[in-house]
Amino acid sequence: MKALVLSGGAGTRLRPITHTSAKQLVPVANKPVLFYGLESIAAAGITEVGMIVGETAEEIQEAVGDGSQFGLKVTYIPQEKPLGLAHAVLIAREYLGDDDFVMYLGDNFIVGGIADLVEEFRTNRPDAQILLTQVPDPRAFGVAELDPSGQVVGLEEKPQQPKSDLALVGVYLFTPAIHDAVRSIEPSWRGELEITHAIQHLIDASAEVRSTVIKGYWKDTGNVTDMLEVNRTVLETMERRIDGEVDEASETIGRVVIEKGVRITNSRIVGPVVIAAGSEVSDSYVGPFTSVAENCRIADSELEFSIVLRDSSIRGVGRIEASLIGRHVEVTPAPVVPSAHRFVLGDHSKVQIRS
Incomplete structure (x- = not known):
């Protein structure tokens, strides 16, 4: 089993920090958030990692190297533009071959790692397995719809009227069946190949798609508020x-x-x-x-x-x-400027000033 780690993307929600630094390398408790994901992959017994890189490829490669510091062997896969998660799978086809793989978004943080999830997938080996978590506002995420038995029946990407409050966490497990699915879909209105559409293609083809609702802590560290919250969580340990x-x-x-x-x-x-x-x-x-x-x-x-x-x-x-x-x-402190009021007042004006 291999891992596909996504470390491209512009990190617009973390600007201006990400104008000069990859969002996956912004530190949490003084360690880049990307490193927590790589450590989780290694702890799950996976050693071969394909890393999707974009504009910040040089910085990512300098930080991660060949992966040996994590007990991994890392192969870098360039992506000219961030054209969607399914596009990342598409361009990694040669690297992934016919192996099962876990796809891990490099700016996501999951307390407790993914070892149990990987073991469950290896045991049952569905065509795809997704992680879900309840969120207060699912409109910003991919959203899953489950039937009364808990089976995944539909996925939507950032819907305006979500059918549930279950958001997809940035970790996915796939067999090679996903490769036909990503080749069969069209770009969304955002101009991206959505992984939710590829998984929906599997569902429509009667493939086995399982879901796990995680109870532990998960954050997409794409904005300052979530980054500070993850920092708090790690420091507490x-x-x-x-x-x-x-x-x-x-x-x-x-x-x-x-x-x-x-x-x-x-x-x-x-x-x-x-x-x-x-x-x-x-x-x-x-x-x-x-x-x-x-x-x-x-x-x-x-x-x-x-x-x-x-x-x-x-x-x-x-x-x-x-x-x-x-x-x-x-x-540093701003220089002290004397307090003053300036006016141009017309005839018969009345002015009240709080001293």
């Missing part, structure tokens, strides 16, 4: 570890990870928090659900429920929260 320097005037509380090479002076760190090597925190407060990457500087500031990427500095700006701060960013 970390164990306290202090390897860096913390002076006597500082206080660390709870699940705090201070890596070697970090200096904390006259500050209060309340976990869960992770601060990466080379960073310095002085005269500051770093609060729960915050990750600070390598070589950052935080001085005379408060930071909570945020992600700070490497080589950035935050100095003298009071409180920051629920923020995603990119690489090589400088956050």
